Amino acid sequence: MLSNATFFLARRYLRAKRSFVSVITVISILGVAVGVLMMIVVSSVMQGFEGEFRKVLIGSEPHILLHPQDHKPTAVQPVEAALSKLRAQPEVLAASSYVSSVMYAEREGSQSGMDVFGLPEDGARFYMAKIAKHRLEGSLELRDGGVVCADYIAAQLNAHANDKISVYASSNVTSAVKRFRVATDEQDEAKRHAAYKEIKLHPQELTLLGYTRAEIAGSYGYTTLKTAQQIFGFGDQVSGVLIELKQPGEVKDIMKRFTAAGLIPAGWSASLWTDAGDARLAAMSNERIMMWIVLMIIAVVAAFSVMNTTITVTTQKRREIGVLTALGSRQSQIIGIFVSQAAVVGTLGTVIGLALSGLVLWLRDDIRMGIAVLSGGNTDSASGMFLATIPAQIDPAFITLTCLGSITLCLLAALPPAWLAARVDPAVALRD
Incomplete structure (x- = not known):
């Protein structure tokens, strides 16, 4: 009551x-x-x-990149040995070798630079399918002599699918700059002019296969492994191992398990997808x-x-x-x-x-x-x-x-x- x-x-x-x-x-x-x-x-x-x-990070960044600590090219044998062990792990969705470096591109006087991944056939098929939904123009099927890039790179070059672009490795630019400095310091005018004439970038011609939306697919360029090796002068060497995970959100814990199990070659380190956006x-x-x-x-x-x-x-x-x-x-x-x-x-x-x-x-x-x-603001919301x-x-x-x-x-x-x-x-x- x-x-x-x-x-x-x-x-x-x-x-x-x-x-x-x-x-x-x-x-x-x-x-x-x-x-x-x-x-x-x-x-x-x-x-x-x-x-x-x-x-966005998971869908555009490689989940794990294994590479030598000095980031120098390595022989194929240790990479193949690491791949055989890693592909047997239940956490791994796909793994392949890769080549990575900086490449400069030029077309009709316009220039741009990009980080490039060179992927073998199996790795290219899987990885390009990952970013296929972000394609804006052309094809993402990699082939020798072709390159896929981000949309802002294509815009800077004023290039479209199937256009030809000239490319050269960043190491060529570094070498040319060094030779230019040497030529500038040369006191003899004849020798100085001769040294200037020796400065060449040795560009190669590639076909722009297509491009993706950079804000959600990343700003990388992609070529076949063979094409990247030719551009960067790697010969038969590669940069390391690229790994895609079934549970990318657990990448840090997975890397700890891989390290404890001895799956990472001695003297190698890892770059994780979280590194690109940790800050x-x-x-x-x-x-x-x-x-x-x-x-x-x-x-x-x-x-x-x-x-x-x-x-x-x-x-x-x-x-x-x-x-x-x-x-x-x-x-x-x-x-x-x-x-x-x-x-x-x-x-x-x-x-x-x-x-x-x-x-x-x-x-x-x-x-x-x-x-x-x-408020008079922008009411457009572009799809994708x-x-x-x-x-x-x-x-x-x-x-x-x-x-x-x-x-x-x-x-x-x-x-x-x-x-x-x-x-x-x-x-x-x-x-x-």
């Missing part, structure tokens, strides 16, 4: 005398709803951005932590609105509290009235905030479009571009924790004023 009376009074105090619900109750519920809405929406979008960036991923993680701190402050502010409501109600109902105490109500029962009131406010606010957050996440791109229209739409990653565990935390904060916020109200002397309360 006392419990029913507690909840009856809690519901009654939430209502105004002449309306269905009091204004301060509505404000409190909306405060809690906004806090829950902000926490869920912002956290989901932040996790979505981080998740999309990870997907950015760390920055995004720090941003998310700081955002959570801000959101927690918003949640605390919402809880203070509940506390303010409780303080207002306990002040208004001071005489009734005195009557209840005089009739024998215990302090715990008085506290229960106002904590129950806070529980109703917290639950309603949390449910409304949860519903609104789902609506906002569902309509997030439409909302972005509306804001762009009102990185983050052409607002990403969101919904974490049920985080949402559950947010909802429970919101209700708990409301209950805790109501305790101090409820406890103070329960300690009022009934004689003083009735006299006021």
